[in-house]
Amino acid sequence: MTGPDEPMPEPAVAVEPDDDEPILWTQNLTRRFNGTTAVSELNLAVETGSITGVVGPNGAGKTTTFLMLATLLMPSSGDAFVCGFDPVTESRDVRRSIGYMPDFFGIYDDLRVDEYLDFFAASYGAGPSTRKRLIDDLLELVDLTTKREALVNSLSRGMKQRLGLARSLVHDPKLLILDEPASGLDPRARVELRALLHELQSMGKTILISSHILSELQEICSHVAIMEAGKLIAQGSPAEIVSGLALARRVRIRTAPGGLPALQAAVAEYPGVAAVAEEDDVVELELAGGDDEAAAFLRHLVGGGIPVIDFTQVETGLEEIFMRVTKGVVS
Numbered sequence: 001m002t003g004p005d006e007p008m009p010e011p012a013v014a015v016e017p018d019d020d021e022p023i024l025w026t027q028n029l030t031r032r033f034n035g036t037t038a039v040s041e042l043n044l045a046v047e048t049g050s051i052t053g054v055v056g057p058n059g060a061g062k063t064t065t066f067l068m069l070a071t072l073l074m075p076s077s078g079d080a081f082v083c084g085f086d087p088v089t090e091s092r093d094v095r096r097s098i099g100y101m102p103d104f105f106g107i108y109d110d111l112r113v114d115e116y117l118d119f120f121a122a123s124y125g126a127g128p129s130t131r132k133r134l135i136d137d138l139l140e141l142v143d144l145t146t147k148r149e150a151l152v153n154s155l156s157r158g159m160k161q162r163l164g165l166a167r168s169l170v171h172d173p174k175l176l177i178l179d180e181p182a183s184g185l186d187p188r189a190r191v192e193l194r195a196l197l198h199e200l201q202s203m204g205k206t207i208l209i210s211s212h213i214l215s216e217l218q219e220i221c222s223h224v225a226i227m228e229a230g231k232l233i234a235q236g237s238p239a240e241i242v243s244g245l246a247l248a249r250r251v252r253i254r255t256a257p258g259g260l261p262a263l264q265a266a267v268a269e270y271p272g273v274a275a276v277a278e279e280d281d282v283v284e285l286e287l288a289g290g291d292d293e294a295a296a297f298l299r300h301l302v303g304g305g306i307p308v309i310d311f312t313q314v315e316t317g318l319e320e321i322f323m324r325v326t327k328g329v330v331s
Contacts, residue, residue, distance in 0.1 A: 023048040023175055023206050024069065029078035031064050038064040040230040041078065046175075046208050046223070051201055053217035054210040055322055056227035062210040063103060065227075066179045069208075070100040083174050096124075099168030103180040109153035113144060116152050117166060124171040138166040142196065158189030165196065176200065178209045194220050214319040226322055233325050241321055250314040251294065255281045256307035263306050270300060284314065 024046040031039045039061040046052045054062050067073035069082055071091035080087050083097035108116055114135050121131040139145045142162040147155065155163065161181055168176060182190050197207055197220055211217050217224065218238075225235040234241045255263050260281050267275050272288035287294055294313070301308050 021048070022046055024080075024082050024208065026065075026069075026080040027078055029065070029068060029080050030076050031061075031068060031073065032076045038230050039068070039075075042227075042230075042232050044225055044232060044235065046206060048206055049201070049204070050223045051197060051207040051209065051221045052223040052225060053221035054208065054225045054227060055212075055214060055217060057212075059229070060227040061230040062227055063179055064230075066100070066102075066177055066208075066210065070098060070177055071095055072100075096171060097174055099171070099173035099176045101164050101168045101176070101178045101181055103183060109151065111152055112149050113139070113152060113155070113163060114148040116163065117170060120167050121170040126170070134170060138169060141169070141199070142166045143192070156189075158185050158192065161185060161189070161193065162196070165193075169200075174204075174206060176205055176207045176209075178207065180210055180212070182211055214322060218319070224321075226325055234321075238315075238321060241325070249287050249294065250276070250284060251287050252282060252284045252310070252312045252314050253301070253308060254310035255283075256309055257281060259307040262304070263301070263308075266301055266304055266306055270297060273297065 022045040024044070026042050026044045029039060029042040029044070030037065042061070042065060044065070054065070056062055064073065068075050069080060069087060071087045071094050074088065082094045085093040085097060087094045108119070111119070117135045117138060118131050121134055126134060135148075136145075139148055142165060144159060144162060144166070147159065152160070152163065165176075165178070165181065168178075182193055185193065197209070201207060209217070209220065223235070223237055224241065226233045226241070253263060258281075260278070260283070263283055264275070264278070267273050267283060267285055272293065273285055275283055275285045277284040287297060298308070298311050301311075
């Protein structure tokens with residue numbers, strides 16, 4: 001144990017990745033339960049400093065993956081490295097390097113908020129003076145300062161989620177693994193959680209988060225990993241996923257008044273282009289190929305005398321990407 005005013009002990013020295021290398025990666029990570037494969041040969045990489053969202057329908061293997069990464073479940077086969085440590089052989093060091101927040105976590109109802117955080121900080125070896133400063137800082141960070149003497153049981157769902165997040169931060173981890181942190185929150189609480197996660201990212205934390213609320217991940221995440229039936233289907237930024245899976249880009253074209261019929265004819269005759277929506281003098285379409293193909297199509301329109309006044313790529317949403325690359329239904 002540390003002395004009364006000493007900082008919490010650091011984890012053992014690991015062979016850490018450079019900033020350009022993943023802070024977390026898995027290689028063929030697999031978990032089976034009684035003949036059922038919950039996670040199958042997962043090769044996942046989480047970039048240092050990113051907010052990476054793991055999305056997938058119920059039964060996709062998200063929680064099982066998080067439990068293995070957090071050292072709470074042994075893999076059947078494969079490897080993982082978390083902050084430079086092996087969760088199987090160096091579980092203690094992994095636990096000191098990560099902050100794990102499960103989808104359902106225990107709350108000690110008869111404790112006050114400050115007592116709750118004090119208990120967990122002491123469990124990580126922080127001395128009394130260190131704990132007091134730490135609790136003050138964490139309560140301010142998660143906006144629960146006015147609730148420090150309230151019983152945990154009296155908090156709203158959103159406040160309990162923020163308290164759980166504060167608990168995962170008591171040992172200043174490099175990586176946060178958050179399983180469905182927005183589950184059950186009202187819209188205001190989700191906005192507050194989103195702002196808090198961005199603040200934690202700005203403080204240098206890497207965040208791995210799962211959610212069924214795809215619109216929320218769209219606002220939060222810089223990177224996405226899509227899982228279905230225990231397998232990783234795609235990972236990267238939304239733009240990288242669209243490009244890597246050769247998904248057609250969506251383009252919105254506006255013409256001068258009266259130019260819509262000519263634009264419609266040009267779209268109909270051009271290979272690799274399909275109109276998906278039309279309104280007034282605007283056509284929204286899907287265009288196969290990359291930047292060169294998009295530029296060639298625009299030249300075709302202008303060369304054909306189409307009075308194009310706007311040619312804009314529509315950003316592909318996370319929910320659309322998910323629905324187009326999975327067979328399941330978001331639940």
